[in-house]
Amino acid sequence: MSYFIVGYYALLIGASCLAAFYQKRGVFLILFSLTLISFIVGIVGGESSLWFITLCAAALALAAGTSFAFREFLVIVLPTELSKAVKTAPLTAAFGLFVIMTYAIAGVFAPIIAPFGEAEVISSAFAPADENMILGADQLGRDLFSRLVYGARNTVGLALTATICAFLLGAVGGMLAATIGGWFDQFMGRLVDVIMSVPSLIFALLLLSIFGTNVAILVIIIAVIYAPRVFRLTRAVAGNVVVMDYIEAARLRGEGTFYLIRREILPNSTAPLIAEFGLEFCFVFLLVAGLSFLGLGIQPPTADWGSMVRENATLISFGEITPLFPAAAIALLTVAVNFVVDWMLYRSSGLKS
């Protein structure tokens, strides 16, 4: 029996005893059930499976530690009002913020961070990782890491622009519909129903094959497809605000529609809209990745995570994990954004206990 296994069990059992002694029921239950599971897994899978569990736990601990440190960092750096909000944020939200910030930095400073150019062929196809290329090469011999970094700029940039367009379109329409009401409301509502009745991916494919694929058209099409959801939410939220007495007071004062929307309605509907923004961003992101995977999104040689998955997909059958890196990049960002959105939803719902 190696020292590792002895140490592993000693640590787990010792920690569970400590937790039990200090009456931390939850912690104790987790630790001790982990011990029991480890017995079974250890017998079936041997020492390597225990190593795997240890690595997972270490990764989790590292992520938690990073999130904690990042949150403390934000509390100190940000101005007082924001830092108060961040102070109460759960670790998951801090983790999400950290990941988003990392992606943002990677996207903005891509040319500096990436060791090679986006479309630069530097080695043979599917070359394994070496000291030059930490993740190896893709199907044309381009550095995978450099393309991942550039992909952050292209994919995320496109998704962000498209989401912002969808929001401008949907939110302005929704607020106008709620404020003006009557036939305008009906017209917008039915228009949106028509757009929503077509499945989004098929609609996007249809439009893209009609108008051709370039970035501007892609952005417009995605904005049109996603604006209806934003419209519905905004109209519902604004509908609740419009009936308040302060809106009536402003109307009786003779204020115009634009003032009503900007100064009276918008400040009272920002929280749900921001949360919705995060969610929509994830959907748009996945749609862009999906379109790229089908070959109708961002065109080569521009680096993009969706098409990177497709181009390297053949490697999977050889037991290589290379195609999983761009997929993991997509997954991680989606999870991170959702963590942050959950936190914002929690804050806007006002449930504090």
Next chain:
Amino acid sequence: MKQDQDVLLQIEDLRIEGYSDEKWIEIVHGVDLTLKRGQVMGLIGESGAGKSTIGLAAMGFARDGCRISGGSIEFDGMELTTTSESDRRALRGSRIAYVAQSAAASFNPAHKLIDQHTEAPVHYRIRKRMESQEDAMQLYERLRLPNPQEIGFRYPHQVSGGQLQRAMTAMAMACRPDLIIFDEPTTALDVTTQIEVLAAIRDIVDQFNTAAIYITHDLAVVAQMSDVIKVLLKGNEVEEADTETMLKSPKEDYTKSLWAVRSFQRDEKKRPENTQPIMSVQNVDAAYGPVKVLQDVSFDVYPGMTVAVVGESGSGKSTTARCITGLLPPTSGKIVANGMELPPSYKQRTKDQLRQAQMIYQMADTALNPKVRICDIIGRPAAFYGGLKGTKLKSRVDELLDLIELEPSKYYHRYPPELSGGQKQRIGIARALAAEPSFIICDEVTSALDQLVAEGILKLLDRLQRELNLAYMFITHDLATVRSIADEVVVMKEGRVVEQGPKGEMFTPPHHPYTDLLLSSVPEMDPNWLTTVLEERGVDNIGEAANV
């Protein structure tokens, strides 16, 4: 009536803490309370006095964000602070019942009244479902609900507010509890409806010899209902005495100040001669779709005068206000301001016409945008109508804040949720004043406020009227308010003006029968008032009294 004089509920040194700003703050500081079987105790005090918190604590319950931190609560020999949650749960509903302020919000709108009524007795296996339904019908009859056999099979939205509150009381009685806690059961009701509910509650509590804690901020109501009165202030007991003594000779200054609230009164002003009315409503009819809500409404408001429009809910008071402001264009008739006919819809009116007539709302919470700073709320009308900017605007806002007796430097940058109810209402007044109007519609401005605070608002409005020569249209269902501030009174019922005239005339007989009903329904401080009124009207027709 009360043979059984042993102690039912004994609360000693009760301390309750609330959680705010990440720490626990004590909100009830050691209150003692002793309640005998069959006794009714009135708990009074302004909002934040801890009335409801103590009422809930009597069931061993603390609402979210609160905890009972000390003292003992003994109910019929059982210590509620130490018994298990499941034991306490078994008590609630069966031996202790709770009647909430808003029956409409407390009933589940998706179930019939009688199904909700039978839930507790069936759950506690006190009665079978059919027995319990029979019992419910009997209780409905005792509470003088119309059609007691049938009313239980309606849904909550199909009965009126007063009936719902009585059904709620019947439901509380379903398990024949030893103790009922009434938390402001009539505050949301009209005077005419309130009187029915009060009589019903008093009768049934008497008949079953149930002990009750009656929480309210209305002294006249508590005088009718309770044997003993306890006055609370900021989580402390001020004094306790039986009702007679408390009303005749209160000891503490605070209690005296509560008693004095209703004394604010202003002499009636005469119509100024040789002037035209500042706002004149002429033969106005109005409708919501096909439903006619106003018929031939006419009255005049002269500069510097207050016209009070009274009537129960649904009588068309607020609709008249909507017609004047142009939110609901009248189907026929005219709104004339200063001799000039106003366009029917606010959209067609000029900026100056809009400026002339301002409005103060009932619920200051919804009337002020919670996301806008006080300086912008008050500053906007001044900037919008007067074109003020920069330092001129700031000094105008400061001036307005001074006018409503709020310190400018302290409140200038705050947001509405940081203010108390009375302060919010003052901001609402300042917003109306910022437009420099000559006519202000006050829509139930004091009904959501405590008496002391409401008194302050009324005095402020009165002072502003004298200083700025404002005309008020004062919509209210509270006749005490009318008595204190009005010059002329318009009584409305079912969309028509029933009677109108100067205040002095209106408050002296002979009255129109409806005015008479309204006037006689206002609770008075005399503990025998309810009994006398009921005798005069003949107890049996109390259910119909409001439909005269």
